[in-house]
Amino acid sequence: MELKLLLLLLWSSGVHLEDRNRPAEADDDFRLVGGSSGCSGGVELKHLGEWRPVDDDYWNMKLSTAVCERLRCGSAISLKATSESSFRTVWRVEYECSKSPSDLKNCFRSSYASSFIILTCSDSVRLLNGSSRCSGRLQVKTNPFDQTWPSVCEADLDLQDAQVVCRELGCGAPSVLQGALYGDVQTPRWSPEFQCGGHESALLDCRSSGSARSSCSPGKAAELTCSGGDEFRLVGGASRCAGSLELKYLGEQRPVENDGFTMKTAALICEQLKCDSAVSFETTDVSEQFMWFIHPGCFQSPSDPWNCLESWSSSHTLKLTCSDPTNEIITAEVLLPFLALMFLLMLGMWLYCKVLFSSLLMLWSSGWSQTLLTPVSSCLCRSAGGRPTDHKTRGTLS
Structure with missing residues (x-):
């Protein structure tokens, strides 16, 4: 009886120790549901012991980044809102928390809504410490079971690799690829040399060298800037x-x-x-x-x-x-040639009139005026019912 009691005490003690050492399911935890992977889907939050969707009001890039980091995913690359015909209980972000989401514990309150957040994080690449979501130090999670994010050496990444990374992050074409652009860091743990063709949808779809570096020179971690997708x-x-x-x-x-x-x-x-x-x-x-x-x-x-x-x-x-x-450029480009053309036309007309006037003056002074005016005066006299004057016989009547 005493032995059974002792075994019972040891067993219960062991259970308590096991429970004490087992990580409890965290409150204020996030998950993405209904997506193609654990890094995409509708945002749900476990708060006060209850899982609910998260309303889209006040949701921003900082919150998206925080959720992607908590889920050990990469960068936030897509954020959409979806709506339903009926309302249901949700967790809504407090306005003040949207400005600084470092502590999410007290950032949510119960509410009713019909619109919810759908978030997509990259699975295996991210850019850190850049001036925008499309710039920063490149890190790659090459092993899905290893939650570390080693940086990529600049020498292991070329323009075609960078094109794939930018595409995977939903950004534009790569514009800058160099080392130590966004601050020097500790040397990367390791990374293989990627050999992308430029058409792949994800960096880990590319072939790699198979061998990996244990380190690379200080200041040589790859820094990438993609043209903005936003x-x-x-x-x-x-x-x-x-x-x-x-x-x-x-x-x-x-x-x-x-x-x-x-x-x-x-x-x-x-x-x-x-x-x-x-x-x-x-x-x-x-x-x-x-x-x-x-x-x-x-x-x-x-x-x-x-x-x-x-x-x-x-x-x-x-x-x-x-x-x-x-508009100003178009106005200048169109108006200046037009004014120049008008000036040339006016100048041409002035020169033409000057030459014509000089010619007529010369004709008048040389006696051609009588020859030119006689047919005209005859026509005018006939139309008026008179008789033209004969300039050659003009004189006294006999």
Whole structure:
């Protein structure tokens, strides 16, 4: 009996120790559901012990990046909002947390909504510490079971490899590829030499050397800048510098919401569009739809709007008018040749008239005037019923 009791005590003690050492399922945890991998799908949050979808209001790039990092995925490359016909309980981001999502524990509250976030993170590549989501130090997770992200040596990446990385991240063509552009770091642990053809959809689809470096020289970690996949545009206006303001951001083209929009923001957008100064903007009422909201006071230079944006649902958008430098160029290109042509025509007419006048004057003084005027005077006299005067027999009557 005592032996059984002792074994029971040891068994229960072992269970408690095992439970104590087993990692508990974390609260305030995220997951992506319904996607092609664990790095894409609808955003769900376990908060206060309950899994719910996350509403799209106040969702932004910082939150997307934080979720991708928590899930040990790469960079955020796509953000979409989807809606349902009925409302259900969701977790909604608190406004203040959208500005600095470093601590997500107290960032969400219970709410009802019919629109939800769908997020796609890259599976195995990411760019760190760049000026935008399409620039930074390149890191690759070559082993899905190893959660480390070694940097890639500059010597192991060429232009075709860079094209594949930019495409995988939903960015444009590579514009800069060099080492230590975004700050020097510790030497990479290792990376194979990639041998892409340039047409692959993901870097890990490319062939690689098979051998791997254990390190590369300081300052030689590959730094990559892709042309922006995110951009403003003006549609439906009289020129490219006027129209309804739209933004393509994280793969999603949406109108820009009018709330908090200022002439300073308008001027920065006009500058980014390579137009001249902002002339005016006005609010336009449209049907309720997903839009991008620009934080007032956050957008300080043409290069940094991407951390100032949030997903929003609204029925108020913007029409923006910037002065168009191409109009001035067209005016100068067309008007100056036209004025030059008019000047030449006027000069030609003046010279022609001068020569004609001189010729007529010479004819008049040489006696040709009588010959020229006689037929004319005869015609006029006949039409008036008279008889022309004979200039040759003019004199006294006998």
